[in-house]
Amino acid sequence: MEHTDILAPLDIELQKVRSLGGSMSVVVIPQRYADKALGYKRTVDTAVSMKDYLVVGLFNTQASEASARFLSLPKGIAVYPQDGKDIETLFFEALERLRFMGTTPWVKRLWDSIKDARSSEFKDDPESRFISSTFYQFLAFLAAHPNEMRYLLKGSDNPELSWVREYLPYGHGNAGESRENVSEADITELFQSWRYQEKMETKSEKGKNTLRRFRNIEHLFTLPSISREIIGLAGDTLLAASKMAGIIEKDPVLTSRVLKVVNSAFYGFHRQIDSVEQAVVILGNDEVINLAFSIAIHKVLETISPEYAKQLWEHSLVVAHLSQWLGPHIGYTNKQRLYTVGLLHDLGKIMFLQRGHFIGGFSGPASLEDLAGEEIDSGISHAEMGGYIAERWNLPEAIVDGLMSHHLPSKARDMSLAVTVHLADVLAHCGGIDLARVNSAAVTYLSERKGPAISQDVLSQTAGEIVQRVKTILEAEK
Ligand SMILES: [Fe+2]
Ligand SMILES: [Fe+2]
Structure with a gap:
């Protein structure tokens, strides 16, 4: 029949x-x-x-x-x-x-489709890397089902799934017996009801719309030319103070900032310093470049509510300074870049706030749920948004990549940079390293790295000192 x-x-x-x-x-x-x-x-x-x-x-x-x-x-x-x-x-x-x-192959097909998304080179459409490289909603869904994750990831028979663990906070999906009885049918049921494909398509549509909207407000995406000029000198280690001073003196805002900072209580000079060149010598080129960058970002911050701006600004500075301190312990030594990526890591949040988008919590390091919430709202999270803006500013690819991967360091091209900024972010928020807030790939990366471990005491103490230092600098800039 x-x-x-x-x-x-x-x-x-x-x-x-x-x-x-x-x-x-x-x-x-x-x-x-x-x-x-x-x-x-x-x-x-x-x-x-x-x-x-x-x-x-x-x-x-x-x-x-x-x-x-x-x-x-x-x-x-x-x-x-x-x-x-x-x-x-x-x-x-x-x-x-x-x-x-x-049967089991569905799991494999599902993972393969996610893996494809993360490993694609996105050659045809350069913007798609900001949209398709992550799917926080799915990661949040996995993190919310630790029992099922344990079942899926258990044993060594599933090596191709183990990378999933790298995307979750530490402790999720660790090997071990499932607490409750979970069957393959339950998991199939669970995944089917989540509607992966549908959600992925919605995310992608929204992401495209968000980027289109941001592209149309190009005027927001310009760095002040003075900052651009100074940042352009960042790679020049032999730069003479006189040359740097010459550039700074062209800009009255930057000139007054540099002089205020060098005369602040933090540097403790009894005599008033009024020469920019002398200030550059005292502060060092790096610090001056940091200041130039800070001024550029401060300008962007002026467009959001003062209450958020204040919180974000202090947080960004603390993460910048903490990254500079932590970097060499973790194996990343380019201090200038550590500062920049630390300072800009939440740039996407500023952009979102400016345009009235939802952003995940302020009170702690963004959780997968926070990032998923941003993604549901805009199709992308603040991490991708920041990367997108940094690319529009023509900043080096290492910075773009650092911003994009600060919550998922295993995606980064340079893990030592991403792990550093990720930890600095947790440290800035929590005053110590709370492992449940740290991504597991970062923990693995640290445990595999040889070298002296930093104790929680030293971490907390340094975090406290850096917060104090930033507060002093902020006072001086008022
Ligand atoms: Fe963030
Ligand atoms: Fe942050």
Whole structure:
């Protein structure tokens, strides 16, 4: 018999639903579960047997309800009208979903699709790297199901999944027995109900819209030319103080900042210093470049609410200074870059605030849920947003990459830089290293690195000193 003949009873039901304007779920279940499935079926539903499968049409039922009805059974579900308009299309769609979800390969396919997204080079569309390189909603979903993660990641038989762990906070998905009994069917159920594909597509659409909107307000994306000129000198280690002073003196705002800072209590000179060149000699070129950058960012900060601006500004400076201190301990020594990436790490938050977007919490380092919230709102998180702006400013790729990976250091091209800024961020927020807030790849990176460990005491003490130092600098700048 042709399959259209076998499906005929379901087709009659579908026609009824169509004329009533309702919905219908078509559920395909492997034949060996047919007895159980028939037990869960209501009298208004229609079931037919087709070779290896039982096909059930659930009258006026959406996918979530159909899924709940056959909770423990492997199945594929397609719903009229969204997944197809005729019974054949619905049947094949449901069958395809069953095949995808049926046995272990679905896990592999799911991971592969995420892996593809993270490893693609995005050559055709340079902006897509800011949209498609992360999927925080999915990571937050995984982090919210530690028991299921433990089941998926257990044993050594699944090496291709272990990278997932690197994306989660420390302690998630660690090997060990699941506390509750979790079956493959439960996990299949869980993943199916999450609708990965649909969410991914929505995220991508929103991300494109967000970037389009930001692109259209190009005037926000200019660095003051004086800052650009000074930052351009950053690589020149032999730069004479007189040359630097010459550039600074062209700009009255920068001149007064430099003089205020050098005369602040922090440097403790009794005599008033009024020559910019002398100030450059005392502060050092690095510090002057930092100041130039700070002024540029401060200008951007003026466009958001003073209360947020103050918090973000202090936080950014603390992370910049902490990164400079931590970097060499972690294996990254370019101090200028550490400062810049530390200072700019939450640049995306400033941009989001300016445009009235939602941003995750202020009170602690952004959690996966915070980042997922930003992504639901804008399609991208503040990390990608910051990377995008830094690229528009033509800053070096190392900075763009550092901003993008400060919450997921395993994605970074240079892990030592990303791990440093990630830890500096946690340290700035928590006053110490709270491992539950730290990404696991960062913990692994640190544990594999040889060299003296820094004790929690030293970390907390230095964090305290740096906060004090930043407060002094901020006082001087008033
Ligand atoms: Fe951040
Ligand atoms: Fe931060």
